[in-house]
Amino acid sequence: MSILTLKSLSKSFGALTVTDDVSLDVMAGEALGIIGPNGAGKSTLFNLIAGNIKPDSGHVLLDGVDVTRASPMERVHAGVGRSFQIPQPFSHLSVFENLMVAAQFGGGHRGAEAECSCMSIIEQTGLGPVANDLSGGLSLLQRKRLELARAMSTSPKLILLDEIAGGLTDGECVALIKTIKSIHAQGTTIIWIEHVLHALNSVVERLMVLNFGKMLMVGDVDEVMNAPAVKEIYLGIEI
């Protein structure tokens, strides 16, 4: 059963086509990675899925329901969670309160139930020691974890991760991957844009390659990484 279906999605900004006839099926429980050079339209694709921008043509289906015209808020309720490339915590709120806002408004949970789910997400994402600290003072890894935890708090079926491993040290990266794996193991579908390929490939089952807005190929990690076209365009290796 596919949780997300993109049907010949296209979007142009003026003369620049940033998403060019992209079609994709993502199965429930799957982890899909999206790679491609800078400016390939990866973040735009996330904006189309999350509803922040509307496509010029094509359709977005969540759980088989057409949400092409649905607002970002409606899509959060439909089960789309998102973490941003640059963490945007509510800096005057504690870590716990950040999650509570997401759980109570985004996830529609009530008081005690929301507290419970936030506590377990805090445990899972390793934010326990800083749960009551103001999020404005967190380290980069902690803010990335918070970004992930806050997206989880809206109880998403599908979570969109935008370069969440960027800027982390190797050790921090390993710690974050462990958390992402545990989220994936719970059955949450993950779509992850990432330049840190070793991090990405240790989690996802399939890779999709975007170039100039077009889907170059999609397939198993090994298959994609070894494809000559990908090596040439993405990894910059002359064939």
Next chain:
Amino acid sequence: MIWVDTLVQGILLGGLYALFAAGLSLVFGVMRLVNLAHGDLIVLAAFVILTIATTLGLHPFVAVFLAMPIMFAVGWGLQTYILNRVLGDDILPPLLVTFGLSVVIQNTLLETFSADSQKLTAGPIEAQSVALGPTTVGLTPLLTLASAILVIFALNQLFYRTKLGRAFRATSDDPVTVGLMVIRPNNVFAIATGIAMVVATIAALYLGVRANFDPTIGPARLLYAFQAVIIGGLGSLWGTLAGGIIIGVAQALGAAVNPEWQLLSGHVAFVLVLLFRPRGLFPRAND
């Protein structure tokens, strides 16, 4: 002994200024909006209480409870239909609009209620007093300060203990990202201004019971409220109470030396605080 008495009277007067300022502080804290019509909205609330009290023959302390939902609706409507349209990166449009609003409210009140001085008649309670240690204090000023403390305590509980309060603070931090949590900033702002107007109504009750009021006194109340908010540190509610009390005490001490110095010494205290603590006494940690 007279100095102790003066000090106590000043603290009690500070309660009134803190009530003027609490609504202003709330709105500034949530949406970084400086509402130049706040003083006039307090006067408007006083006229609403007066109208309810005289029309229905109610005691002002009862009429205020009927005025609160009306003023909440006024605040909600004001934010939804006017102020939300001008909020943005530029701070000038909201200043201009609320300044214009101030003029409109004053003149509408003048047209409707005339320039005559009005007063909320609270009956015997106005003259009652209680012994407080070495001094005797009026019951109404005491109620004013108690209400101010209660209001600020309640607002703090709301801000830091409730779902709505977290939405207020999250929206204040980042009005764009809250959209991802399915919070609509415009709704949050409308509720905040509604609550600020409920607080303004409580302030209006004590304003009207304590002294005469007429449609033109709003801007001066705004000035005291401003000073209280800035002395306390922007966005800090307990700071606002402290700010109100500092203005009140300064005015009372000034008046004790020379009655002409009452207002002047309040302003001098304000300037002195700004001189030594430019960000106020209790600024927020990371603004």
